[in-house]
Amino acid sequence: MVFNLGSQAIQISIDTTYTFHENVKPSGYTISKFVGFPKIPSFLTIHNPLRELLPGFNDRSGISVWTRMGRRTLDISKFIQIVNDFQPTFFQVLSDYDVSVSSSVKRIRKSTSRNLEYLNEVIQKIDSSARSAFGTIEVSWFLVSPFDAEIALTHMLEKQHDFNGFILNGVKTSGKINPINISNIIAKLPENKPRFTPGEFKLWEIMDLVRSGVDLFDSSVVTRVSEEGQVFSLQLEKLNHSKATATPVLPSNESIPAKSNQINGDFSSDNENFSAAQLVLNLREKQYFGDFSPISTTCNCYTCRKYTRAYLHHLLCTSELLGPVLLMMHNLDQFEKFFQAVRQRLPDEQKFAELYEYLKSSDATQLPISVIGNTSTEVKNDDSPVRRNAARITNQKLSTIEGD
């Protein structure tokens, strides 16, 4: 393989694979093996996280998924069949997602009661020794009817020994973070079960969520960024550089003119300018037409070792299939490096805040300030959320998710 999947799992969603499961079963393959990654853990979710879901399509018979063939109703028995056919390593329990800040209380109650019903069915009918179920909590329950939300949560927690993780759905609606204190919800959840927030978040928003206690994220933002012809150029190696000890990464780019391959190992002159750095570049822009440097001089991914911004610009402008492929490879690599940096910095609040500020301050298209609990940039004292979460996460819970 040209890139290393590292500590990642592959996410498969039922909407895009709706027609598959009948064709996987006779082979006896897991879904991982069927899609060509036999050794990589798989996480089966209901929907593709980048898909905007339409309201009003769930009812007693089941929830809606939008497949290639159009909208289909997914009921609990079909869901269980799909899970048994795909044999995913982890999966999201069927969940009624059709709630938002503007839902009626009645709609909220339908959602909570169905989720509990689905959870009970799954616990009874799916053998949990082989795979891990994640129960879904809808953030909007708490926004509309905290009373019903608390009841639902209590019931879920009664069953907590029968499932393995929590999905917090609906942290964002229409691209905006909901005004709810995620930390407060998470505080009620057991410490030893991972928490996953699906969907597209900016990198600093991910760090806010990490502060609040979230462990798992998907790569939606990477897909989105790549689709727009954009690339991350986080230069984390420079940020992490300690003058005393670091050996600079000197990848060699096999591509063109020698002058653009001059990798200057001395980062000292750049130390002052981190916050001004442009961390996301749009390679469709004309300025890259004759730019013979790699996306990032400190990145060692396949794309940066072999190709230049000018060539990628050309591929994007001529709609060549290779363009998005190369962008995704680079962006996934950057994303993985970002998570390594987050994990490394978690025990040290100052370092964590340094990365957070670095990412947030260069975000040119900042949304209105997200209000996630009290996760501002304040560095608190000993019992700050960051430190508590650091202790919990570094107690190797994540490694059970990462797989070997």
Added chain:
Amino acid sequence: MGPGLLEEARGLHNFMNWKRNILTDSGGFQMVSLLNLAEITEEGVKFKSPYDGSECMLTPEESIHIQNKIGADIIMQLDDVVSSTTTGDRVVEAMERTIRWLDRCIAAHKHPERQSLFPIVQGGLNAELRQRCAEELIKRNTPGFAIGGLSGGEAKEDFWKMVSISTEILPKGKPRYLMGVGFSEDLVVCSALGCDMYDCVFPTRTARFGTALLFTGQITLKHKKFAQDYSPVDETCHCSTCTTYSRAYIHSIATQETVACHLLSIHNIAFQMRLMAKIRDSIKNGIFPEFVQEFMLGMYPTKNYPQWSLNALSSVGIQLI
């Protein structure tokens, strides 16, 4: 802007980081494919942009200069191309002009020491015209030759005869490049007729539509019958697609997910390379006729060989079993 950028990049090999050979065409084919937008005169071809009406003139000199900047290892002359179904005076005119344009291309070529310029034999489906054209081109002492103006919509029986005439006349010690070919069977038969090099969009185009190439023909993986076929696309193939994925998986994504285009393109190109390797190896080992027999039997297990193939192969002494 493009050629200037490539000049700055010191050639296409560097720009796209491809260390192997590159061959560029002259832009001449668009005279046929974009006939409505092209005005052909002795000076060159004037193309009109369908987007903004602007015009650009492609002369033999301009074509060669652009190809010089691109820096491909093999470059093509600008020829006056007509569709293979055209007949009459236009065909004669095109053939004669191709010769005059060749001389202009040779004169304009800046790097004959590192870029091989190939002339293109034209003459439509007229044996006499092809012969005259080939004889003239040979006088220019180029490193190789292309055979053009075929692989359009003409009948296969006419096609192979024109190929055969060209390979008869063209010098045996220089490569013959048959443009626009093609299907597996065509590659084998034309190799028997004496061609050495080919180009075709078919393998990748058909891949994008979900079809895989095998030594037994083609399979359209979108078809329901592959839904639960867990064998590789091609049991005998070692490409990354065949060693990682099953027919069932490709069936489930063909024409739906972009990655299917990549996976089948990889296989089809690997297939093409295997096919050409088998042709080369069997020639080197003196068993080419046996290879052809085996190959054709693989494609036509019931021996319902197409007549044109039988005729073409028979003309060079190969009988099928």
